[in-house]
Amino acid sequence: MASSKEAQIVEVPRLGLGHSDLEISRIGLGCMGMSEFYGTADETESIKTLHGALDLGINFFDTADMYGPHKNEELLGKAFGDRWDRLVLATKFAILRDDQGGFAGLDGRPEYVRSACDASLKRLGVDTIDLYYMHRRDPNVPIEDTVGAMKGLVTAGKVRYLGLSEVTAEELRTAHAIHPISALQSEYSLWSREPEAEIFEVCGELGITFVSYSPLGRGFLTGKIPSRDSLSPGDWRLQNPRFTDEAIAKNRVFVSLLEEIAAQKGATAAQVALNWVLGQNEELVTIPGTTKVSRLKENLAATQFQLSDDEEARIRAALPEETAGARY
Incomplete structure (x- = not known):
């Protein structure tokens, strides 16, 4: 293949989104790090990147009300105010933040679902959210109540399609019986392979698109984080068990495995990691x-390249059964 490190992008593969009439790029853009968690935010550079993503053919953008908190939705509202017709936007609710930015629990109560949606619409500056996720399930609220309220948002025209994040297969089935779920988002990468056990099968059975977040292991799988010293003070990863x-x-x-394959493909470790993720499930973005x-x-x-069967087998055979450190 042409050197993928500087390859010319010709076409971004697209996929139908779950139970919708939308097509989304198989590689989208997670916007969380533009507002917090991974270092100092630069609004000008972030808007340049958001616009650049659209120009390159990316049309699927992911945010949440808790990123910032709230600042990430405001950023996208500012960047895309005159471009909403060119993209599919996903945002989320349920994770609470306090006035100091600390985490303050979960809320899946119907009244909160409705108020959170209204607040997101205002920050984004839109009338309708394309894909609205329950970010995490509130264990104190029946999932039927939370998803029932989300269904009401569709009926009211405030949300087009529904998604869930980090739920069990049973919870996914329960929710889907109340209203069609178009996307299930969970962490999935070479070092976080839990969805393979059951979630992939259920998503395929129910016609739900699987959305992989952190496909590069929060940056670790790029090979750019050889030690904790590579992270800036205040970086959230310094508190993460996988970054001790x-x-x-x-x-x-x-x-090491990714770099070995990458050297043979004329690619980067990040590209091999992403290619591997995309190759594990045809209904995955x-x-x-x-x-x-x-x-x-x-x-x-x-x-722009394909891993051979032998390369896939080598990767699988070399993967440790367990990743050192919990995900959170």
């Missing part, structure tokens, strides 16, 4: 995050 010194050392096996147009181009070039 011990875990980084043990998890280096993932990066992924939303790697970045704040740079150059990284967008690198990510999109991951669709």
